[in-house]
Amino acid sequence: MSTGPVVSLRGAVSLLGRFPALAGADLDVQPGEVVLLQGPNGAGKSTLLRLCAGLAPLSDGSATVLDLDLASRSDRRRVRTRVGLLGHATSLYDELTVQANVEFWTRGLVDSDDLDAVMDRLGVGGRLRDVRVGALSAGQRRRTSLSVLVARRPQLWLLDEPHAGLDAAGRDLIDDLVRQAADQGATAIVASHESDRVEGLATRVVNVVGGQVFDAD
Amino acid sequence: MLTDARAIALKDLRVEAASRVLTAQVLPFGMLVLILFGFGIPPDRRVLAAEGDVSRSVLEQVAPGLFWLAVLFSALLAVNRSFAVESVDGNLDALKLVGFDPAGIFLGKAAAIAVQLVALEIVVGIGAFLVYGPPLGDVILLVATVAATTLAVAFAGIVYGALGAGQRLRDTLVPLLLLPVLAPVLLAATRATESALFGPSSSGWPWVGFLGAFSLLYLGAGIVSFGSLLEEA
Numbered sequence: 001m002s003t004g005p006v007v008s009l010r011g012a013v014s015l016l017g018r019f020p021a022l023a024g025a026d027l028d029v030q031p032g033e034v035v036l037l038q039g040p041n042g043a044g045k046s047t048l049l050r051l052c053a054g055l056a057p058l059s060d061g062s063a064t065v066l067d068l069d070l071a072s073r074s075d076r077r078r079v080r081t082r083v084g085l086l087g088h089a090t091s092l093y094d095e096l097t098v099q100a101n102v103e104f105w106t107r108g109l110v111d112s113d114d115l116d117a118v119m120d121r122l123g124v125g126g127r128l129r130d131v132r133v134g135a136l137s138a139g140q141r142r143r144t145s146l147s148v149l150v151a152r153r154p155q156l157w158l159l160d161e162p163h164a165g166l167d168a169a170g171r172d173l174i175d176d177l178v179r180q181a182a183d184q185g186a187t188a189i190v191a192s193h194e195s196d197r198v199e200g201l202a203t204r205v206v207n208v209v210g211g212q213v214f215d216a217d
Numbered sequence: 218m219l220t221d222a223r224a225i226a227l228k229d230l231r232v233e234a235a236s237r238v239l240t241a242q243v244l245p246f247g248m249l250v251l252i253l254f255g256f257g258i259p260p261d262r263r264v265l266a267a268e269g270d271v272s273r274s275v276l277e278q279v280a281p282g283l284f285w286l287a288v289l290f291s292a293l294l295a296v297n298r299s300f301a302v303e304s305v306d307g308n309l310d311a312l313k314l315v316g317f318d319p320a321g322i323f324l325g326k327a328a329a330i331a332v333q334l335v336a337l338e339i340v341v342g343i344g345a346f347l348v349y350g351p352p353l354g355d356v357i358l359l360v361a362t363v364a365a366t367t368l369a370v371a372f373a374g375i376v377y378g379a380l381g382a383g384q385r386l387r388d389t390l391v392p393l394l395l396l397p398v399l400a401p402v403l404l405a406a407t408r409a410t411e412s413a414l415f416g417p418s419s420s421g422w423p424w425v426g427f428l429g430a431f432s433l434l435y436l437g438a439g440i441v442s443f444g445s446l447l448e449e450a
Contacts, residue, residue, distance in 0.1 A: 055310055073448070081316035089307025093228070095235035104228050105315055107221075132235070152315075 004067065006031050006156055006187040007052055009213070011061030014044075014051050021047035023211030024061065029189060034182050036198045037191040038216070039208035045191035046087070048208060049158040052189065054079040066155055084154030086162055090145040094134030098124050098144050101133055105148040115151055122147045122173070138165040150177060157181055157188040163197065175201055218321040225317065225325025230332060232302055239295070239333050247291035247341045254283040255348045280349035281410035285403050287341050288334065289370065293392050295333050296374040299326055300382040300391075309382060309450055319444035323375055327439065331371040338363055351414045358421045359413035365428035366406040372435035373398055379446040402431060 007029035014022040022044045029035050037045045050056035052065050054076035066082050068075035092101045102119060110118075119125040122143045133141060142165050149157070157178065163171045178188050178201055191208075192198045199205060205216040233239050258275050303309045312322060342363075346353070353359075374395060381391040405424040412421025 053314065055313065077313075077316070077444075080314045083314070085310075085314060087307060087310075089310070091307045091311035093232055093302060093308070094306075095232045095302075096228070100228075100231065104224065105311060107224065107315055107317070 005029055005064075006033075006066060007189070008064045009048075009051075009061070010063070012051065012058060012063045013060035013211075014047050014056045015059040016047065016056070020059075020211055021056070022051060025208075025211065025213045027206065027213045029187060031187055032182055032185060033203045034178060034188045034190065034201050036195065036202035036205045037189060037208050037213075038193070038195050038205060043208040044211040045208045046160050047211075048213070049085065049087070049160050049189060049191055052079075052156065053083050053085040053158050055085070082154060083156040083158055084149040084152055085158045085160070086146060086149055087160045088164075090141045091148075092133045092141060092144055095132060097130050097132055098136070099129040101144060102147050102151065106151050110151045115147075118151045119147050122150065123170070139167055139170055142166055143170060146174070146177070153186075155186055157186055157190075159188065159190045159192075161192055162190060163192065163194055171197070218318045218324070221318045221321025222324035222328065225322050226328040226332075227325075229299060229302075229326060229329035233298070233329070233333065238298055239336065243291050243294045243298075243333070244337060244340050246294060247287045247337055248344050250287040250290055251283060251341055251344050251348060254279075254286070276349045277351045280345055280351045281414060282403075282407040283349070284341060284345040285366070285406045285410065287345075288338055288366075289396070289399055289403060291337050291341070292330070292334055292370050292374055293395065295330055295337075296378040296395065297381075297388055297391055299330060299375070300378045304382060309447070313447060319447055320440040322447070323379075323439040323443035326378075327368075327371040327375045327436075330374055331367050334367045334370060335363075338367065354414045354416055355412070355418040355421070358418050358425070359410065361425050362406060362409040362413055362421065362428070365409075365425050365432060366402060368432040369402045369428050369435065370399060372432055372439055373402070376435055376439045376442070376446070379443060379450060382446075382450040402428065405431075 005028040007027060009025050009027040012022055012025045013020055025048060037048065039045055047056050051058060051063060051070065054070060058070045063070040065079045068079045070076055070079065102115060106115065116125060119129065124140060124144045124147055128140065133144060136144065162174045166174065178190065182188060190198050190202065207214045207216050255276065258279060303312065377395040377398065378391055380394060405427045409421040409424035409428070412418055
């Protein structure tokens, strides 16, 4: 197993259309770190997370995630299956039940007992299993989406405003899950405007401004 | 690939069954198209058949073409719908993230569309027989025509649906891309159906062969290119 950085960006540029959402970002994230990304709206935090997930294009510079080169299409596809991204969207089908959604997105690769345990912990087990996602509250949708991420046990957690839409218990649960994942060797990058809350979790804080990354010191 | 295809097909069919878009919108749309075409054509004029000495009404004569037009227009709705459910709430990104084989996604979506089209063709077909009243000729040729056309429309529809996926103008872009491509399919399906209904059957099989070749072409194109199409979506 590699002991190098889980994420290594050097002059990474990601163009969204013609707009450089990332404009020469440099960042190293070591295994087990929990890195807080903070910065104003439009600074490039979400794009940085999507780049690390293999979704946003690497237009220039270099970027490796989990020792895979994001410039290579085949590596990018492999990265996607090893990371867990919780973005602004919940990525659920309104017409399907909670159970059907979680089973579909985990592709039947997770033992059903483990899946039940995760769903119960996230508060979407029990009677909610058979409820269509379209009938859930925003917080319950977020918890369902998080169930998929947790059940897939990604090596790298990429969380974009993970506390958004959650009640106090849900926000505490997110913190616990990130701590537990880090204890078990996973790495996490969290973009959040709730710096006070996430700083307690984070091993390092970086600022994202104008598509570039700076240490917060 | 086939495991992924099965998962995608089942998911799409479950989403459609739950949303009832097929039964509440696509099927009524197909029937409406069929009936409105019927209103536009006088039913009592008799014309000579192009072949042989059997005369048949204009409605009977145009029934195959109108049936397939109704199916194609309805298929556009189904194809758009297949990608609309992926374009909301980040589902397209999630499909990439969980590592489904792109060829499996293509086959699964095409299979789901094919199942919906068969349901549509049965209902609209019954409607066409009731409205236009053509004779039921060579059933084997008719079934082969329906099967080959269904696959052709499903495979090409998913390829071009993916081209439009994620685009702001998807609803209008997909018909603009797909209808010209399906023009030869419409022609072949109509000719083969005419032969199945009115004879001679022998003249219909080459058209079925063309539809089979078209299906195979888009099956291959979809399997090879769907990963790239998804990347661009």
